[in-house]
Amino acid sequence: MELKDVSKRYGGTVALDAVDLDVGQGETVAVLGPNGAGKTTLLSIALGLLDPGSGAVRVFGRTPVEALHAGGVGVLLQDSGLLEDARVAELVAAVAGMYPRPLPVEAAMRAAGVAELATRRVGRLSGGQQQRVRFALALVGDPKLLVLDEPTVGLDVESRRALWQEVRARTAQGSTVIFATHYLTEADDYADRVVLLAGGKIIADGPVNTIKSLVGGTEVRFVFEGADASGFETLPGVRQVRIEGRAVALHTGDSDATLRALFAAFDDVREVHTMSTDLESAVVSLAGGAGR
Numbered sequence: 001m002e003l004k005d006v007s008k009r010y011g012g013t014v015a016l017d018a019v020d021l022d023v024g025q026g027e028t029v030a031v032l033g034p035n036g037a038g039k040t041t042l043l044s045i046a047l048g049l050l051d052p053g054s055g056a057v058r059v060f061g062r063t064p065v066e067a068l069h070a071g072g073v074g075v076l077l078q079d080s081g082l083l084e085d086a087r088v089a090e091l092v093a094a095v096a097g098m099y100p101r102p103l104p105v106e107a108a109m110r111a112a113g114v115a116e117l118a119t120r121r122v123g124r125l126s127g128g129q130q131q132r133v134r135f136a137l138a139l140v141g142d143p144k145l146l147v148l149d150e151p152t153v154g155l156d157v158e159s160r161r162a163l164w165q166e167v168r169a170r171t172a173q174g175s176t177v178i179f180a181t182h183y184l185t186e187a188d189d190y191a192d193r194v195v196l197l198a199g200g201k202i203i204a205d206g207p208v209n210t211i212k213s214l215v216g217g218t219e220v221r222f223v224f225e226g227a228d229a230s231g232f233e234t235l236p237g238v239r240q241v242r243i244e245g246r247a248v249a250l251h252t253g254d255s256d257a258t259l260r261a262l263f264a265a266f267d268d269v270r271e272v273h274t275m276s277t278d279l280e281s282a283v284v285s286l287a288g289g290a291g292r
């Protein structure tokens with residue numbers, strides 16, 4: 001899949017800004033970025049569901065719509081509507097009928113964990129069950145490219161694990177997978193490559209470890225029980241401060257100096273631990289630096 005210099009505006013909002021992206025066969029790519037970064041816009045343009053304002057898109061060397069019609073692409077989009085009155089097996093069979101070489105309906109339902117729901121009406125399923133039905137619809141065409149927009153939203157732990165197991169099975173057979181997620185552990189665990197969007201631009205693109213190393217440094221995390229949490233940003237080495245309730249994370253280029261000064265300046269600091277920068281810190285730091 002190839003996007004060249006793709007831009008998209010909605011009135012005064014620039015949803016995508018001169019995006020270049022080349023995804024090779026067999027890659028698993030996570031698209032990350034804060035709300036409104038342009039992830040859904042990017043995936044929708046790659047699928048031909050949305051026209052780019054400018055630029056060129058090719059999927060398997062064709063236009064996205066041609067690739068979709070040729071049956072090469074499976075899609076799971078956020079909150080896409082489902083035919084509520086249909087029974088699960090009927091819906092999966094109807095979508096299978098649109099593809100030239102679909103999987104057996106039963107196999108697609110099993111792969112997505114909805115075989116036991118086959119005779120249930122879609123509209124009466126829970127949110128997580130409906131999401132699994134969407135996954136079955138993405139799989140049933142036996143596509144070489146899977147495009148998944150926040151695929152595990154609403155899924156319980158076991159269903160998430162099962163979904164990723166199925167995705168892995170497909171990539172092992174050479175399929176390409178592009179997924180958007182806010183669960184950074186999913187990107188860390190399942191993607192070969194991370195594309196980080198902020199404000200419609202790609203601000204980082206590479207293997208997970210490369211993205212982490214762009215930020216580098218160490219996280220010092222602790223619980224702060226004091227009354228006044230101001231001043232952490234002035235400690236030596238500190239580049240960024242995140243505070244969530246009583247949990248504080250300092251991103252620092254010199255953890256020894258930060259820790260010494262932290263203990264000297266603040267009482268009520270407990271449960272201190274340090275770790276090398278994880279993907280979450282890297283994404284927060286890079287996306288924040290892009291001037292959200």
Ligand SMILES: Nc1ncnc2c1ncn2[C@@H]1O[C@H](COP(=O)(O)OP(=O)(O)OP(=O)(O)O)[C@@H](O)[C@H]1O
Pocket residue numbers: 010013014015033034035036037038039040041042
């Ligand atoms: N139909 C639309 N009309 C107007 N503006 C839109 C439309 N769709 C998206 N936008 C704007 O384009 C930008 C990118 O939106 P997009 O949905 O691609 O972001 P996202 O990264 O998928 O966000 P989220 O993480 O919240 O799903 C946002 O500023 C959004 O408000």
